[in-house]
Amino acid sequence: MTAQALLKTESATSSFEVILDRSVLVRALGHCQGVVERKNTVPILANVMLEARNGQLKMTATDLEIAFVETIEAHVSQEGITTVSAHFLFDIVKKLKDGSEVLLKLKSETGQLEVKSGKSQFHLATISPEEFPHPNAGDLPYRFTLHAQELARLIDRTRFAMATEETRYYLNGIYLHATVDGYLRAVATDGHRLAQAEMDLPTGAQGLPGVIVSRKTISELRKLIDEAATQVEVSLSETQICFVLGSSILISRLIEGTFPDYERAIPQSNESPLEVSVALFAEAVDRVSIILNDKARIVKLHLSPNQLRLLTENQEGGRASEDIEVTYSGQDMDVGFNSRYILDMTQQMTGETLQLIFGDATLPVIARDPLDEHVLYVLMPMRV
Structure with missing residues (x-):
């Protein structure tokens, strides 16, 4: 319909x-x-x-x-x-x-x-x-069809990184666009982390303009996908987007504004990969974060060959640390990250291991899921 x-x-x-x-x-x-x-x-x-x-x-x-x-x-x-x-x-x-x-x-x-x-x-x-204000889909020149689970994957891998700020409203959603190398890509960032997922460009999505789909629209769409038919019909213009799922339809205004040049936030010189068990890493970060009670929630990572030490401390002088065995052959390094951001990222991993690619202590770290080459995450470091 x-x-x-x-x-x-x-x-x-x-x-x-x-x-x-x-x-x-x-x-x-x-x-x-x-x-x-x-x-x-x-x-x-x-x-x-x-x-x-x-x-x-x-x-x-x-x-x-x-x-x-x-x-x-x-x-x-x-x-x-x-x-x-x-x-x-x-x-x-x-x-x-x-x-x-x-x-x-x-x-x-x-x-x-x-x-x-x-x-x-x-x-x-x-x-x-x-x-009652009757909705009007208007003229939506770009039309394509996605498998419901493909759309769910794009949303699930990125939405945790959406911003919630009123001032930078253009970050309060997922940026959806067609890439020059033939992918439909979803990107979200709050300025401290970035999440990117992509899939093969569907037929009809060629030349698709970059659009920002709002947080609320993403939330309601994701609920519908769980109960949807296998296909989702998507149509959009530069101001509106429409999703048809069986006998349900969701129409939304797109966020006005320019999404930042996110590719500039992805470091190109990181060459020191670290491989670690997702479960061990997440559990250790969660444990050492227990003593943290401030908004920053900094976890310091001390990297050395085949060894990762996690360290935290609070304003009352409390400290925690834990060592994890990893695969790493780069230089010794100390770098800090928000523990909540680390845990949000690890929850998106589909495999048993996580790859973190470091540059130096001042550069963002790239995170990859070995089981999904079309997903990429970036975490900005914090001063330690």
């Missing part, structure tokens, strides 16, 4: 009545309430639009930056359209008995939506759908 077909909305009517399976309804409402903000100064933006027609219930939610539409099968006794609080409806349906059926009935005489299941009955206030 195309984005335009999913977004098409009929004219408003004064009443409707549908019966749905509770599990199907609660899953769809869960997606909707992820888009709708709980605190909203514009009442209509707190609502989900419900449209019953042709044996289906279409639900639409938006915060004006992101719009989500999902269509589910329903027994429609009377066609119609209305809007109701997304969070109230979700919270009610979530607490109904599993396996039950739910009646949604809009009463024209009161303008309220009746929610009924078994002996439970609720009445919710509604707002006219004429006030």
Whole structure:
């Protein structure tokens, strides 16, 4: 189904009545309430639009930056359209008995939506759908299809490095673009670390402009992928991006701004590789970090041939250290990193070992996953 077909909305009517399976309804409402903000100064933006027609219930939610539409099968006794609080409806349906059926009935005489299941009955206030801002996908000239798990991989390998700063808003997302050597690449950075993952460029993505997909969009998209069909249809312009997953559609404005020239942050002169067990390294970093209580959370790495010593100390004079056997033949070196950033990175590794490629104590370190050559991480050092 195309984005335009999913977004098409009929004219408003004064009443409707549908019966749905509770599990199907609660899953769809869960997606909707992820888009709708709980605190909203514009009442209509707190609502989900419900449209019953042709044996289906279409639900639409938006915060004006992101719009989500999902269509589910329903027994429609009377066609119609209305809007109701997304969070109230979700919270009610979530607490109904599993396996039950739910009646949604809009009463024209009161303008309220009746929610009924078994002996439970609720009445919710509604707002006219004429006030609801209807999403519009617009002209999206770039179109391609991805396997759902390929898209999930790009997201999972990079999203932990997204920034959360208001001042550098253009870092609060994943930069998606086509490379000159034929890859679709995802990049995220917060200025202290960088994560990059790529896959073969899909048909139709040639000449794709570089776009920044927002943190919230990435979060909602990732939830949908877990329940999606095998394919995800992607279409975009320089200002909007649209994902179609079966009968669900997610439309988002892209972050305006210029993503930094991230390739300049990847050192080219690092020539001293270190191989270490991911599990041993992560567990050791986690242990020596117990005594740290400041925001910096610095772990010093002392490198020597085939030996890695981790050292930490806190402001009260507490210290911790642990030695790990590694494969390393470079020069002795002391370099510090944020322990949280190390642990975030190790969680992305798919193999049993991790490769860290060092230059000197002032240069960022490159991290690679031996089982996935199309993933790369960069960590900036900290003064020790």
